[in-house]
Amino acid sequence: MLKLNRIHHIAIICSDYERSKTFYTEVLEFKIVREVYREERKSYKLDLEVNGLYQIELFSFPGPPPARPSQPEALGLRHLAFEVNNIEEAIFHLNEYDVVTEPIRTDEFTGKRFTFFTDPDGLPLELYEG
Template sequence: MDIKHMHHVAIICSNYEKSKHFYVDLLGLTVIHETYRAERDSYKLDLRIGDTAQEIELFSFPNPPLRVNQPEARGLRHLAFVVANMEQSVRELESKGIQVEPVRVDPITGNLYTFFADPDGLPLELVEVIGE
């Protein structure tokens, strides 16, 4: 097997319009396709991350179960996005009313990182790769 890179991450949201606004208008992801599936009463929004081929698939379903909100629980822990300038990125998020944790330094890599959350509490991370 020759895995080249990750293609997409799928997220199920509780409020489609609120999450679409968050990922598109606040984070700046680009809409690739938006589909309403009447038979499932569900939207599927394909979003491009930056200039990469990587995507987020944002789904809405009627009455999805709540996420276990413990960062050390089994399963997906968080999504991480690389940014060019941590300080500028944090200021931009905060100017849009998004609460961001204090920036920390990874003791192993030396990279800067911080966390914030999407409208459903899904942990999202920003990483500034030092030397990149």
């Protein structure tokens, strides 16, 4: 049985990083957990705490396409992530239902493992090991 614990984070790719940062941190009053500039991608990643429970990941990318394809990164909602206790068990469960998952990767900042898959409409979803 698949046991989803909670929503782990919501990733948003924005068109204007400073405007969005101001909106989320000043208008919505989310607390900044970490801000990283990834030189190799010319991209900001801003981790925001939402009432101590959830996290918004705000990304900037140079020249993202305006539509919402899954690849390459585009404006809008990037994916919805679910925290799981054991990623292998969760993947096994999904695979039993013919859901294809990407190879497991490791988050370079947290050391946690994760994988992506899609819903029937192609919405990108993620399993993130807690």
